[in-house]
Amino acid sequence: MSLVSDFLTRWRAYRKPGYIYGDEFDGARRDYDEFDYAWTMTIDLDRCTGCEACVTACQAENNIPIVGATAFAKGRQMQWIRIERYWEGEYPNVKLGFIPMLCQHCDAAPCETVCPVSATYHNQDGLNAQVYNRCIGTRSCAVYCPYEVRYFNYNNHVWDAPLAEQLNPDVTVREKGVMEKCTFCIQRIRQAKDHAKDDGRRRVRDGEVQPACVQTCPAEALIFGDRKDPESRVSISMNDPRAYRVLEELNTDPSVIYLKKVDDNAG
Amino acid sequence: MQAEDPNISYADVNRDIVRSLVETGPKYYITLAIAFGLTLACFFFPWFYQLNYGIGASGVNHPSVWGTYLASFIFWIGLSHSGTLLSCVLHITNSPWRKAMYRSAEAMTLFSLMVAATMVMVHLGRPWFIHWAVPYPNQMELWPNFRSPLLFDVMAITTYLTGSSIFIYMGSIPDFAAVRDRTTGWRRHMYVLLSLGWRGTDTEWHRLGWAYTFLAVLIIPLAVSVHSIVSWDFALSLVPAMHQTIFAPYFVVGAIYSGTAGIVTVMFMLRKYMNFGKYITKLHFDNLGKLLLVLSLIWTYINILELFTGWYSGTSTEYEALTYKLFGYYAPLYWEMILFCAVAPLLLISTRFRTSFVPMLILSIAINIGMYTERFLIIGTSLSRQYLPDAWGLYVPSLVEITILVGSLAMFVTLFMVFIKIFPSVSIYEVKETLPEPEDGVAEWQPTQ
Numbered sequence: 015m016s017l018v019s020d021f022l023t024r025w026r027a028y029r030k031p032g033y034i035y036g037d038e039f040d041g042a043r044r045d046y047d048e049f050d051y052a053w054t055m056t057i058d059l060d061r062c063t064g065c066e067a068c069v070t071a072c073q074a075e076n077n078i079p080i081v082g083a084t085a086f087a088k089g090r091q092m093q094w095i096r097i098e099r100y101w102e103g104e105y106p107n108v109k110l111g112f113i114p115m116l117c118q119h120c121d122a123a124p125c126e127t128v129c130p131v132s133a134t135y136h137n138q139d140g141l142n143a144q145v146y147n148r149c150i151g152t153r154s155c156a157v158y159c160p161y162e163v164r165y166f167n168y169n170n171h172v173w174d175a176p177l178a179e180q181l182n183p184d185v186t187v188r189e190k191g192v193m194e195k196c197t198f199c200i201q202r203i204r205q206a207k208d209h210a211k212d213d214g215r216r217r218v219r220d221g222e223v224q225p226a227c228v229q230t231c232p233a234e235a236l237i238f239g240d241r242k243d244p245e246s247r248v249s250i251s252m253n254d255p256r257a258y259r260v261l262e263e264l265n266t267d268p269s270v271i272y273l274k275k276v277d278d279n280a281g
Numbered sequence: 282m283q284a285e286d287p288n289i290s291y292a293d294v295n296r297d298i299v300r301s302l303v304e305t306g307p308k309y310y311i312t313l314a315i316a317f318g319l320t321l322a323c324f325f326f327p328w329f330y331q332l333n334y335g336i337g338a339s340g341v342n343h344p345s346v347w348g349t350y351l352a353s354f355i356f357w358i359g360l361s362h363s364g365t366l367l368s369c370v371l372h373i374t375n376s377p378w379r380k381a382m383y384r385s386a387e388a389m390t391l392f393s394l395m396v397a398a399t400m401v402m403v404h405l406g407r408p409w410f411i412h413w414a415v416p417y418p419n420q421m422e423l424w425p426n427f428r429s430p431l432l433f434d435v436m437a438i439t440t441y442l443t444g445s446s447i448f449i450y451m452g453s454i455p456d457f458a459a460v461r462d463r464t465t466g467w468r469r470h471m472y473v474l475l476s477l478g479w480r481g482t483d484t485e486w487h488r489l490g491w492a493y494t495f496l497a498v499l500i501i502p503l504a505v506s507v508h509s510i511v512s513w514d515f516a517l518s519l520v521p522a523m524h525q526t527i528f529a530p531y532f533v534v535g536a537i538y539s540g541t542a543g544i545v546t547v548m549f550m551l552r553k554y555m556n557f558g559k560y561i562t563k564l565h566f567d568n569l570g571k572l573l574l575v576l577s578l579i580w581t582y583i584n585i586l587e588l589f590t591g592w593y594s595g596t597s598t599e600y601e602a603l604t605y606k607l608f609g610y611y612a613p614l615y616w617e618m619i620l621f622c623a624v625a626p627l628l629l630i631s632t633r634f635r636t637s638f639v640p641m642l643i644l645s646i647a648i649n650i651g652m653y654t655e656r657f658l659i660i661g662t663s664l665s666r667q668y669l670p671d672a673w674g675l676y677v678p679s680l681v682e683i684t685i686l687v688g689s690l691a692m693f694v695t696l697f698m699v700f701i702k703i704f705p706s707v708s709i710y711e712v713k714e715t716l717p718e719p720e721d722g723v724a725e726w727q728p729t730q
Binding site: 085091098127128132156158169170 | 334335336337338340341342343344346347404405406407408410411413414423424425426428429430431432435514517518519520664667668669670671672674675
């Protein structure tokens with residue numbers, strides 16, 4: 015590969031996240047959308063009861079610190095997935111709606127363009143990945159994110175004596191000055207891909223990998239899978255007529271799809 | 282321009298300005314000690330605390346992850362904008378009134394840029410890795426993200442800092458030589474080095490003039506681009522009230538506006554405390570006042586435009602951001618900004634106001650307070666009200682942030698105080714150009730005692 019064409023391939027790969035060097039793999043030309051997988055989540059708001067089991071599961075799986083009352087009062091809570099509550103109407107005719115909000119893993123993510131050190135980038139699975147070690151803490155990604163799902167480590171967090179024993183060894187414990195956010199439990203995805211490879215299979219089967227929140231949801235409101243597989247549960251549910259994406263008008267192309275709540279009593 | 286006192290001779294200029302370098306009273310040392318002490322106590326001490334504790338020492342929180350550090354950064358970058366830019370514009374338009382003030386104006390540029398760069402360090406969560414934002418070859422083949430407006434910022438500011446340091450240094454070479462010939466001891470050694478063997482031959486003057494004009498032309502677009510790029514840090518986001526095309530010109534105008542006001546403040550101080558009354562005259566204040574008036578009108582126009590953009594947009598987020606700015610939690614600050622930056626400068630329409638020193642000082646300080654508020658509001662109000670109402674919040678600066686703000690001001694003063702004892706703060710050779718030549722055609726030479 016000559017110097018110029020090498021540079022051009024690298025430049026193309028750099029410009030287009032998900033673009034793979036043709037020669038190094040199977041020689042096929044791949045483009046912007048051609049990720050190995052396109053991990054997607056659908057959230058059925060009709061099924062969501064707002065129980066916050068997903069929040070707790072996420073907290074346990076991903077070593078998310080419990081910040082304490084003082085920091086919480088300052089608005090520094092850490093919840094990679096949070097349940098947003100919206101009230102409608104005046105008392106006593108009040109209706110409460112829930113919407114779980116997590117990183118939308120946008121395919122055209124504003125946070126990826128702004129990071130000066132590329133600490134957040136798009137990986138081969140179509141995931142919006144965050145490299146904690148590379149983060150210098152400009153916090154610009156959190157400003158650029160319209161969903162407000164990026165959380166910053168305002169200080170070092172400590173787990174009291176026995177609690178440190180329950181930290182997940184597969185997940186980094188983040189230090190002060192680092193941005194973090196939902197990864198779709200990338201450690202589980204990696205593990206599933208490893209297992210698939212060990213079995214001599216090429217791809218991860220549907221249902222083989224679930225993030226902690228999906229696994230925990232008692233109402234099965236959350237479905238996770240690969241939307242490149244047309245047979246997968248997530249592909250089927252995302253074709254539901256109730257499907258919509260939050261703030262779609264901003265053209266961020268999110269990978270989390272919500273299924274609208276249908277209200278029988280609505281006029 | 283003729284100096285106010287037609288009896289000033291070349292020798293007077295030399296004597297007055299060299300005197301400002303070598304004669305140092307106790308007042309100077311006391312002020313320097315206070316400024317330096319404040320820098321240590323209010324800037325470095327809280328900063329070390331913050332480095333140790335984490336960025337949580339400031340008041341930032343979940344929706345408002347940016348705070349006063351970034352506001353100070355824009356403020357200092359803005360303040361840097363008038364010095365070199367104004368000096369360059371006035372140089373290529375041959376405005377003689379520039380000559381007595383440009384040196385200190387350029388120094389202001391340099392030192393505000395330095396303080397601004399320090400504010401970036403303070404702002405970062407992990408400033409010890411700031412070198413990752415610089416493209417240097419490394420074994421991991423990791424480069425910074427060239428699509429990032431923050432990276433454009435790093436590039437623009439380092440270029441501007443380099444350009445303006447060369448500009449101020451090059452313009453000072455003949456003055457260093459003049460001072461070199463009139464001082465003794467360690468000062469002489471220092472100026473021998475600084476003056477780079479300047480002898481004052483025709484060739485040297487010719488080359489200096491050419492290079493100086495070249496740099497002046499180069500720096501003007503650079504200065505405009507620097508603040509446009511700073512504005513893109515905000516305008517390229519999706520945040521309502523930040524995501525606006527007007528931001529680049531808005532920031533540039535705001536920068537020149539606050540920078541010019543800063544020059545007025547510095548001019549007043551130099552005139553009062555360095556006894557440069559002969560060189561910095563009413564004419565300078567009059568001209569700077571006119572410039573301020575024009576800039577304030579442009580600034581007001583863009584502000585009104587911004588309101589209309591929000592009002593006409595029709596989307597609920599833009600409209601919400603607008604009403605929050607005008608009538609929300611931070612509204613008193615907004616109206617204070619309008620008072621200081623749009624209403625009060627209308628006084629400049631009167632010549633009597635422009636040529637009175639103390640009112641000009643008060644107005645220039647008020648304008649800069651207003652402009653700081655503007656930068657705070659851009660960050661504070663926009664970030665606390667974004668798309669999802671569940672994630673709305675409030676941001677109030679913490680004590681650490683306030684002391685660091687005071688400390689950064691003290692740092693600027695310290696740097697400036699050191700500067701006025703090393704650089705001739707009024708250009709010796711350019712002031713002489715405005716004076717009648719000595720009658721015998723030879724400059725009088727007088728040793729300084």
